[in-house]
Amino acid sequence: MEVIDVKNNTRKKIIIELVEERDYRKITKSRYWFDWNTEKDHLVYKLRLTGSSDILGLMSLIHYEEEKRFAIHLLAVSKENRGKQKAYGNIAGNLIAYACREAVRLYALEGCISLVPKTELKSHYINKYGMLDAGWQLFLEGRSLLNLLRTYDI
Amino acid sequence: MKTEKLSKKYTADELAASFVFRNTLTAQQTQDAAKQLAEARKKLQKQHSSQDLLYAGVLQLRYQIEEYINSTQYNAHLSFAYFLRAYIKLSYKNNKDFAKDIHIDETELSQILNGHRDPSEKTLIRIELHSVNMLPALYWFRLLEKEKEYDLETDYALREREEKYVKNRLAFKPLKKKS
Numbered sequence: 275m276e277v278i279d280v281k282n283n284t285r286k287k288i289i290i291e292l293v294e295e296r297d298y299r300k301i302t303k304s305r306y307w308f309d310w311n312t313e314k315d316h317l318v319y320k321l322r323l324t325g326s327s328d329i330l331g332l333m334s335l336i337h338y339e340e341e342k343r344f345a346i347h348l349l350a351v352s353k354e355n356r357g358k359q360k361a362y363g364n365i366a367g368n369l370i371a372y373a374c375r376e377a378v379r380l381y382a383l384e385g386c387i388s389l390v391p392k393t394e395l396k397s398h399y400i401n402k403y404g405m406l407d408a409g410w411q412l413f414l415e416g417r418s419l420l421n422l423l424r425t426y427d428i
Numbered sequence: 429m430k431t432e433k434l435s436k437k438y439t440a441d442e443l444a445a446s447f448v449f450r451n452t453l454t455a456q457q458t459q460d461a462a463k464q465l466a467e468a469r470k471k472l473q474k475q476h477s478s479q480d481l482l483y484a485g486v487l488q489l490r491y492q493i494e495e496y497i498n499s500t501q502y503n504a505h506l507s508f509a510y511f512l513r514a515y516i517k518l519s520y521k522n523n524k525d526f527a528k529d530i531h532i533d534e535t536e537l538s539q540i541l542n543g544h545r546d547p548s549e550k551t552l553i554r555i556e557l558h559s560v561n562m563l564p565a566l567y568w569f570r571l572l573e574k575e576k577e578y579d580l581e582t583d584y585a586l587r588e589r590e591e592k593y594v595k596n597r598l599a600f601k602p603l604k605k606k607s
Contacts, residue, residue, distance in 0.1 A: 276495070307434075307447065308450070322459075325476055333448075335496035341466075346448045347450070347451075348448060348449070348450060349448035350446065350447055351447070353447070355439065355446070356442060356445075357438045357442045357446075358440060358442070361596060363445075365446075366444075366445050366446055366447075366448075367445075375491055376458075377493035378484060378487050378488050378491060379488060379492055379495065380488075381488075382481075382484040382485050382487070382488040383476055383481050383484035383485070384473070386469060388465060389448050390451035390453060390461065392431070392443075392449050394440055395440055395443055395444045395449075398440050398443070398445075399444050402441075402444055402445065406468065406472070407468075407469075408461075408464045408465045408467075408468035408469075409460070409461065409464035409465075410453060410457060410460060410461035410464060410465075411461050411464065411465045413465060413468065413469070413471075415469055415472055416472055416473070416475070416476050416480060417476075417480055420480065420483065420484060420487070422525075423522050424477040425430040
């Protein structure tokens with residue numbers, strides 16, 4: 275798994291793992307937009323560069339076991355990695371691909387990832403991540419999910 | 429209100445590359461959303477090809493092995509034989525045909541699957557090639573190592589048997605921890 279160092283157009287290896295209790299002290303609203311303390315009952319993952327403890331992105335998943343599905347409840351890239359001035363690219367994509375990995379690890383082809391998009395962002399998620407339209411929700415399953423894993427080389 | 433602030437700063441494309449926002453659906457909309465998703469998934473599942481099924485099955489094994497070999501825990505159930513059985517099951521009705529395809533003796537495969545014999549390096553490489561590199565020989569090797577590590581760490585009988593062969597041990601007392 276790698277992100278792109280925008281300045282040098284090089285790739286950097288990353289690690290995605292569960293957030294630990296002590297991480298919440300440095301997960302501030304100003305840098306990661308949301309109040310992540312509300313997500314402690316969910317599966318919260320952090321993305322960091324290999325060899326660094328700085329968190330570049332966060333994702334909160336809800337696991338619906340009976341549906342073989344993970345819902346992406348929240349996701350945020352750190353402040354300095356958003357927009358045109360971002361330092362690293364592909365942070366959100368890697369986090370979403372990691373959610374896909376977890377779905378495949380547990381449920382093979384039956385695994386599913388879903389999210390409820392803001393209406394104005396819907397087409398962008400579809401174009402960017404190959405998500406499928408299910409009305410209120412977008413989802414990845416089967417071929418679309420496998421394609422995203424291939425794109426991010428996970 | 430806050431999200432509007434973000435919309436002024438970033439384009440929609442940049443927002444989609446940085447966020448998934450908290451959903452604001454009403455109870456009724458949430459119910460409708462669940463129904464819509466279930467229907468869309470049902471429709472999609474009918475279109476799964478056997479190739480996708482096999483690919484996802486191998487990928488699942490790859491992720492499960494990665495998870496296990498990268499963890500510090502030992503689980504007797506998750507042995508080399510367990511994963512090899514699962515791999516064979518994905519595309520074979522019996523072990524004999526798999527043994528034939530990787531050119532090893534059926535008895536040898538049976539001994540490996542029953543934990544009575546270690547696979548040779550050649551066998552590990554052949555499994556890697558058979559899986560089109562999805563399950564590298566190194567993964568299989570690490571599974572074997574994990575078993576050996578555990579055996580070595582917990583073989584107290586061997587330690588007792590070897591006692592008598594060791595003389596002139598280093599003479600020092602272990603340092604006490606500072607309080």
